[in-house]
Amino acid sequence: MAEKRKSKDKDASAKKSKAPKSSKKLNDGTSKDLSVQPASTHSSIPYPAAINSSSFIESTTKLTVTLAAIHSRDFWAGVYETLNGMLLHFVPQVRGVVLSYSKVKLLGDSALLFNDSPYAQLEISAKLLLWRPVSGMSLEGTINVQSPDHIGMLLWDTFNASIPASFIPKDKYEWRPFSDEEIAARAVPVSNNNNASDDEQDEAEAEAEASTMQIDAYGVPSGFGENKFGSGEWVHKGTSQSIGADGGLEFVVVDVIRANEVLSVTGALR
Structure with missing residues (x-):
């Protein structure tokens, strides 16, 4: 019984040693090695899909301007003060950095007061030049x-x-x-x-500095x-x-x- 068990173990080890190689037979009778190659140690840079457009755009946008009581007699001063405060700042409402504005128009005849707030709200539209970079540019x-x-x-x-x-x-x-x-x-x-x-x-x-500069x-x-x-x-x-x-x-x-x-x-x- 011991000899039979020993022979079985020997047959099992022989089968393991003769495991089939990863290969594929081609039509011409040759074989192609399909063994997995080791992965590259360098991770690839996650390049986004290319976008062929400018990061500068023009957009005519509707804006709500909040006016203080001091601007009740000259609401245009309050409008331009608000627009000037947006310059070179990211404004979530327009999803970009405001670089300039033009063609400012009123969208209503009067400003509105809500509840007990001392500030009036005025609807305007303006043409804005925005810097809006996007992944892939x-x-x-x-x-x-x-x-x-x-x-x-x-x-x-x-x-x-x-x-x-x-x-x-x-x-x-x-x-x-x-x-x-x-x-x-x-x-x-x-x-x-x-x-x-x-x-x-x-x-x-x-x-x-100028003497060393070419x-x-x-x-x-x-x-x-x-x-x-x-x-x-x-x-x-x-x-x-x-x-x-x-x-x-x-x-x-x-x-x-x-x-x-x-x-x-x-x-x-x-």
């Missing part, structure tokens, strides 16, 4: 800071944008730290003359858009060419972040 910004963690940019010298390091393809770009000589060359010397006035020191610093064929300063005091920069892999060397960097919008009345953009490099 392609935008271009000017680099103002670079670090191993992210790239910071300004859009039209007004709005903030950031590209996290996780959204920078490592097969195309890499972080290159500056040497001590490069950091010293980028720094602007400060005058140590304590007897000089503030205006004289400012003028000396401006002259020193102008390209298009009249753009070479330092424009570069991280002047950073510890390094992001460069193209293989060529070591600085990204945004011409002053601008194109990216795709991944997310739009709202903080109170301010919008900022999170992007990714392609």
Whole structure:
């Protein structure tokens, strides 16, 4: 009985060792290996679907203006005060940042008072120019800071944008730290003359900065858009060419972040 049990165990181990390989026979008699390949260790960047439209739009919108008692004799002053307060702020009612307004019209003959509120409500319409970025849009910004963690940019010298390091393809770009000589060359010397006035020191610093700045064929300063005091920069892999060397960097919008009345953009490099 012991010998029979031993032989059964031997047969079972032989069957396990002869497990069929994952293969598929093709029409020509050859076989194709269908074994699962190990997953890539690099997670892919979640690029959104591309949107080919501008982030600036014009919209004629109906608005409700709240007027204080001081504007009871001149309601237009209250209307323009409200519209001016919307400029460069995110307004949820229009789902965008208001940049300008025009063609303001009244939609009623009088303002309305509700219950015991001292404020009157007036219906108006206005044509608004809005900044409304959407995930998937392609935008271009000017680099103002670079670090191993992210790239910071300004859009039209007004709005903030950031590209996290996780959204920078490592097969195309890499972080290159500056040497001590490069950091010293980028720094602007400060005058140590304590007897000089503030205006004289400012003028000396401006002259020193201008002397180290080169102008390209298009009249753009070479330092424009570069991280002047950073510890390094992001460069193209293989060529070591600085990204945004011409002053601008194109990216795709991944997310739009709202903080109170301010919008900022999170992007990714392609």
